[in-house]
Amino acid sequence: MRKFPTFRGDDGTATVEYAIAIVAAAALAVVLYLIVTSDAVAAGLTALVERALSVKF
Known part of the structure; x- marks a missing residue:
């Protein structure tokens, strides 16, 4: 029987925060x-x- 990984607490939180920041920046x-x-x-x-180029010295 295969055991799937379990996530506890805030595993992966930093990754989600980075993803949200990247989407917001984009x-x-x-x-x-x-x-x-x-x-x-x-x-x-x-x-x-045009105004800057037409200034007379």
């Missing part, structure tokens, strides 16, 4: 990517660069 990365690649941010950055 979700945050997706949100930041969507914000940075939006038209409003692109237009703002373009305007900023």
